[in-house]
Amino acid sequence: MTGNAPASLLEMRGIAKSFPGVQALRHVDLSLRSGEVLALLGENGAGKSTLMKVLGGAHRADAGTIVIDGRQVSFQSPQDSRGAGVAVIYQEFNLVPVLTAVENMFLGQEVTRAGFVAKKMERERAAALFKRLGVEVDLEVPCRRLSTAQQQLVEIAKALAFEARIIVMDEPSAALTSHEVVRLFEIIRDLKSHGIGIIYISHRLDEVFSIADRVTVLRDGRNVGERPIAQITRNEMIELMVGRDLKDEFPARQVAIGAPRLEVTGLRRGGSVRDVSFSVRRGEILALTGLVGAGRTETARLIFGADARDAGEIRLDGNLLAIRSPREAIAAGVGLLTEDRKLQGLVLAHTVRENFGLPNLDRLSARGFVQLGREREELGRYVEQLKIKMPSQEQRAGHLSGGNQQKVVLAKWLARNCEVLLFDEPTRGIDVGAKYEIYLLMNQLVAEGKAIVMISSELPEVLGMADRILVMHEGRVTGEIPEARRATQEQIMELAVA
Amino acid sequence: MNHTLSRWLSDYGMIFVLLLLCAFFSVVTYTEQSPTGEAAAHQVVSAIRQQFGTTPRVLIAASDQPGDAAFAVAVEKELSASGAQVLATVQGEPKHAREALVKISASGVQLDAIACTQAAGAWRVFSDLKADFPALGEPRLMTPRSYRWPNFLKSENLLNIANQIAVIAIVAIGMTMVIITGGIDLSVGSLLALSAVLTAGFIRDFAGGVTASSGGMLVACLAAITLCGFIGAFSGAMITRFAIPPFIVTLAMMLVGSGLAYILAKGQSIYQLPDSFVWLGRGADLMSLPNAVVLMLLLYALAHVLMSRMKLGRYLYAVGGNAEAARLSGVPVNRVLMFAYVASALLAGLGGVIMASQLKSGSATYGSMYELYVIAAVVVGGTSLSGGEGRMFGTLTGAFTIAVIQNGMNLTNVESYTQKVVLGLVILSAVLLDKIRHGR
Numbered sequence: 001m002t003g004n005a006p007a008s009l010l011e012m013r014g015i016a017k018s019f020p021g022v023q024a025l026r027h028v029d030l031s032l033r034s035g036e037v038l039a040l041l042g043e044n045g046a047g048k049s050t051l052m053k054v055l056g057g058a059h060r061a062d063a064g065t066i067v068i069d070g071r072q073v074s075f076q077s078p079q080d081s082r083g084a085g086v087a088v089i090y091q092e093f094n095l096v097p098v099l100t101a102v103e104n105m106f107l108g109q110e111v112t113r114a115g116f117v118a119k120k121m122e123r124e125r126a127a128a129l130f131k132r133l134g135v136e137v138d139l140e141v142p143c144r145r146l147s148t149a150q151q152q153l154v155e156i157a158k159a160l161a162f163e164a165r166i167i168v169m170d171e172p173s174a175a176l177t178s179h180e181v182v183r184l185f186e187i188i189r190d191l192k193s194h195g196i197g198i199i200y201i202s203h204r205l206d207e208v209f210s211i212a213d214r215v216t217v218l219r220d221g222r223n224v225g226e227r228p229i230a231q232i233t234r235n236e237m238i239e240l241m242v243g244r245d246l247k248d249e250f251p252a253r254q255v256a257i258g259a260p261r262l263e264v265t266g267l268r269r270g271g272s273v274r275d276v277s278f279s280v281r282r283g284e285i286l287a288l289t290g291l292v293g294a295g296r297t298e299t300a301r302l303i304f305g306a307d308a309r310d311a312g313e314i315r316l317d318g319n320l321l322a323i324r325s326p327r328e329a330i331a332a333g334v335g336l337l338t339e340d341r342k343l344q345g346l347v348l349a350h351t352v353r354e355n356f357g358l359p360n361l362d363r364l365s366a367r368g369f370v371q372l373g374r375e376r377e378e379l380g381r382y383v384e385q386l387k388i389k390m391p392s393q394e395q396r397a398g399h400l401s402g403g404n405q406q407k408v409v410l411a412k413w414l415a416r417n418c419e420v421l422l423f424d425e426p427t428r429g430i431d432v433g434a435k436y437e438i439y440l441l442m443n444q445l446v447a448e449g450k451a452i453v454m455i456s457s458e459l460p461e462v463l464g465m466a467d468r469i470l471v472m473h474e475g476r477v478t479g480e481i482p483e484a485r486r487a488t489q490e491q492i493m494e495l496a497v498a
Numbered sequence: 499m500n501h502t503l504s505r506w507l508s509d510y511g512m513i514f515v516l517l518l519l520c521a522f523f524s525v526v527t528y529t530e531q532s533p534t535g536e537a538a539a540h541q542v543v544s545a546i547r548q549q550f551g552t553t554p555r556v557l558i559a560a561s562d563q564p565g566d567a568a569f570a571v572a573v574e575k576e577l578s579a580s581g582a583q584v585l586a587t588v589q590g591e592p593k594h595a596r597e598a599l600v601k602i603s604a605s606g607v608q609l610d611a612i613a614c615t616q617a618a619g620a621w622r623v624f625s626d627l628k629a630d631f632p633a634l635g636e637p638r639l640m641t642p643r644s645y646r647w648p649n650f651l652k653s654e655n656l657l658n659i660a661n662q663i664a665v666i667a668i669v670a671i672g673m674t675m676v677i678i679t680g681g682i683d684l685s686v687g688s689l690l691a692l693s694a695v696l697t698a699g700f701i702r703d704f705a706g707g708v709t710a711s712s713g714g715m716l717v718a719c720l721a722a723i724t725l726c727g728f729i730g731a732f733s734g735a736m737i738t739r740f741a742i743p744p745f746i747v748t749l750a751m752m753l754v755g756s757g758l759a760y761i762l763a764k765g766q767s768i769y770q771l772p773d774s775f776v777w778l779g780r781g782a783d784l785m786s787l788p789n790a791v792v793l794m795l796l797l798y799a800l801a802h803v804l805m806s807r808m809k810l811g812r813y814l815y816a817v818g819g820n821a822e823a824a825r826l827s828g829v830p831v832n833r834v835l836m837f838a839y840v841a842s843a844l845l846a847g848l849g850g851v852i853m854a855s856q857l858k859s860g861s862a863t864y865g866s867m868y869e870l871y872v873i874a875a876v877v878v879g880g881t882s883l884s885g886g887e888g889r890m891f892g893t894l895t896g897a898f899t900i901a902v903i904q905n906g907m908n909l910t911n912v913e914s915y916t917q918k919v920v921l922g923l924v925i926l927s928a929v930l931l932d933k934i935r936h937g938r
Contacts, residue, residue: 304826306825306826325830326825326826326828327829327830329828330827330828336826338826343823344820344823344826345823345826346820346823347815347816347819347820347823347824347886348819348820349820349886349887350815350816350819350886354812354815354816357812358812358816358823358824358828358829359827359828361809361812361813362809362828365808365809368808368809368810369807369808369809370807370808370809370812372807412827
């Protein structure tokens, strides 16, 4: 020990973990110093989540050691890990929706006095923590009524409440708006100054550059690189992750834009969608952007018939559509790729083949009987085209990585041959390689004369992929940028905060 | 390879448990069997022919139990056909045998053999013939050879198990569909009673009671089943249109159905039914398989095809697996749920008809607690109560597991109260086993 190097807070050595049929981690090393932000990068399926689950006590490693503060530890459960000062904030938060922020923060470690929960003390401690974080969160309402950003703050406060020294954040910015991300970074810097070590997992490389001190990259369950942030470029990062060089993040396309295909006028539902009108043309990708909660997803759901609209007309190629349910929308040629593929896009416990067949059974069955041969053969074609990685068509959808799940959802809708596709955050939580393939596919679809409405919070994606941009704010369309290629992020943000 | 095996095990693992139970009860009930019926008769007749030639003088004795009676009739027929002289055929009690022996003694004819079942051979009247009836000569007692075989594995016992469980197994088909959609149907027991009462009531009041024709009975049965279907449609509408939890809706319909059954039956049993009405419940037309069992197997085959091959089956699984994802994939979720509840109610109605036929009467007391046995059969069969998973033949296996345990305990004289305790624990361990197999 040289003495002046910062002490190592966490050392994971030779961690291995396998699942039936998959070697998820092969002798992975990871080290974290006190007061450091370590970015953990890798494509989906590279083993990041598994490694963090081992650290969080959710999985037991087959081999390897974990040393925290120089003491070797062995985690049998999440409680053990928490006891050792590790807090893992998963992408899907671990909050009980009906409990308040305070109740969630002290869940399992309630402050008690003579066997009764000392509510007042808990509340005071919670208020003090939120004050330290410099944010205001309503402590009395059930967590389900808090925004995503607020729920994340509750998770961070919860970690601080049990004095965590190591905080893992898995895609913390995925559901946040740009403003909220800025705030999150301020908090992370504050945590650093208190000597807390942070492992930051993200697919957004810009963020990694602005917050991380060091980068560790995993590929196929192995360490492929570890560098201080100052000694790596964006392209090097991508190359390490995908194992090959990537020429351009957004593939170019040359598509002639034609007549309007989908026309929406006066769409309205309560306070979430107020008088939205727009059209999208043959061969066009229209981006619908804005802050989370601006009414973008809600608009897409109204067009798709997932929710009932109060007013509004929807036309496809000039013909009025009377869409009252997703079934009718699909029959009319409209498809919706939902924002949350786990909750809305897939039946996770069922096989890839069954999921693929779901919107297509009308076509793939005769006299009520499913034509299994045709179903397998069609799916086989899309598996090849979209490069879906899976052991077999009978694999459970829930066992696939995020990128492959999204590709399965895409395959569902491609097979349906919809005329208009509504893509809600099509690349959320997906690795760089898979993103590129999805972009290529979108280009191919518009080249076939389809029309695409793409909802996205990632401004580089909006600028890189869209022909035209529509910005929403509080349920209204607040601006249109006709030439997306010439737009800037600042221009969009101005309209988004209106 | 390993994956296929574990998948197969999780789908059909319960069959092994069932086979183990059968093996266990076979060992436990392995005892001396005294044969009766035609096979035993044939054996005795050939023994008589061997020892006494073709024209022996014979007395036939048997009790009036069904198997023994068949034995007596068959022996008499075979012996007479071959030219033997049957002096008397006794079907009943020892005193009848004594009367017959006294009569033969008095006539001065000598007797060569007494052909009897093992039970009759043990009658005291035959124990010392030389002393009691010296005039008869030295007649020999001819009984069929006894053999060792498990009571459990006797074909009539096995058929009995199948017949006993047919009603629960048929109702469990509908329950499996409902549970696969993530719901539950507590009303099936009550609908079963209602259907039994309606069927018997319709036959009594509109089809001519004991003189009802087959056509009249058929219409009465179909009407009762259809009415149950309407109640299922009502439950389904409450669940889909007003989003009331299935547990609550079907709990309410359980009370409504049971109450209606008591009102319609006026608290009594309806028994004014023709003898031919028992055809469905007690008859056995196909290779001596009970008709109810044949119907059960047929329905399972159809349900299996529906669930595994048809679009509707896929939709049922999808709705239970993730209703929102299914809806956004264009599955008509409400129609699918309606189908499940109507199917469950129709099958409960059919169960009621079968039960009325088995018991040749209709009463509001039928089917009490059946919803729980039906749910138990489904769950033991490996269907997940959280929906989206389950197999039809799993449910059939589950129903048979329950029936075999009950039957086995009856054969080994376990008290009925104890049986309940055991059954409860078995259901729990079956589900536990399932959890362990799926790696918790």
